[in-house]
Amino acid sequence: MTLLELDGVSVHYGRIQAVSELTLRVDEGEVVALIGANGAGKSTTMRAISGIRPLSAGRITFAGEDITKLRADLRVVRGISQVPEGRGVFPGMTVAENLDMGAYARKDRKNLQPDLDRVFDLFPRLAERRNQAGGTLSGGEQQMLAMGRALMAKPRLLLLDEPSMGLAPQFIQQIFRIVTEINKQGTTVLLVEQNAQQALSRAHRAYVLETGRITKTGTGTELLADSAIKEAYLGVA
Structure with missing residues (x-):
């Protein structure tokens, strides 16, 4: 299809x-x-x-x-969810807060935990740094965060x-x-x-x-x- x-x-x-x-x-x-x-x-x-x-x-x-x-x-x-060129993470927000922003448009906000678990499973480094500010991550970690944030929207x-x-x-x-x-x-x-x-x-x-x-x-x-x-x-x- x-x-x-x-x-x-x-x-x-x-x-x-x-x-x-x-x-x-x-x-x-x-x-x-x-x-x-x-x-x-x-x-x-x-x-x-x-x-x-x-x-x-x-x-x-x-x-x-x-x-x-x-x-x-x-x-x-x-x-449709986009990971922009240059990553565009929110530097003053923690990893967890950045990920939460990815789910802003979802109606089922009470059901975010399985998707958060999926992101942390795909990107274990983000789980280790969940309370760290996005702006303090390395370039590779910021790319992971941008991808994880996009996945929190449950895109097709x-x-x-x-x-x-x-x-x-x-x-x-x-x-x-x-x-x-x-x-x-x-x-x-x-x-x-x-x-x-x-x-x-x-x-x-x-x-x-x-x-x-x-x-x-x-x-x-x-x-x-x-x-x-x-x-x-x-x-x-």
């Missing part, structure tokens, strides 16, 4: 067109990667899906509902925007292992990532975005084997 569909989506910043007639889909249960160079329009696409950036043209459908004009907070209620679709940016190699491996585990537990994932090797090796399907347009699509395995992708994104001539 198709969970998310973008049909002819265009996004402008003033007169500058950041995304042009973009069409893609994410099926329930998939990990779908969107790869591309800096400035290709990846983060703009994520902001359009989450409702932060309005469309100039096109339509976005989620679980069969047209959400093109739906407010961002109502998209969270529908089941998790949007991950550059989760490996600025992280040490050991944290990158750990983050991507957890992405796979989150997906195995039933959450659909749309992943924007410059680390094409990691993204494509974890993705069921992937799209290549160049200057606001989709130029290639295929399974993660197919794109990993594509000579043009190897040269452009994997550093293999």
Whole structure:
């Protein structure tokens, strides 16, 4: 079943067109990667899906509902949760308070404990630091906190925007292992990532975005084997 569909989506910043007639889909249960160079329009696409950036043209459908004009907070209620580029944790709040903020839109706030347990199971380091201020965590720990906070909304679709940016190699491996585990537990994932090797090796399907347009699509395995992708994104001539 198709969970998310973008049909002819265009996004402008003033007169500058950041995304042009973009069409893609994410099926329930998939990990779908969107790869591309800096400035290709990846983060703009994520902001359009989450409702932060309005469309100039096109339509976005989620679980069969047209959400093109739906407010961002109502998209969270529908089941779309984003982990933003740069993490965006609340630095003065504790880990526990940050996680609680992730559940702000839920109607069943009395039933948060199983989801909190799930987050601490996925990220044991957060359990150890539950009373520590978010701003005092390392970059990798803050990424874990941002992901855990997003999961507290019980999303059907998790949007991950550059989760490996600025992280040490050991944290990158750990983050991507957890992405796979989150997906195995039933959450659909749309992943924007410059680390094409990691993204494509974890993705069921992937799209290549160049200057606001989709130029290639295929399974993660197919794109990993594509000579043009190897040269452009994997550093293999």
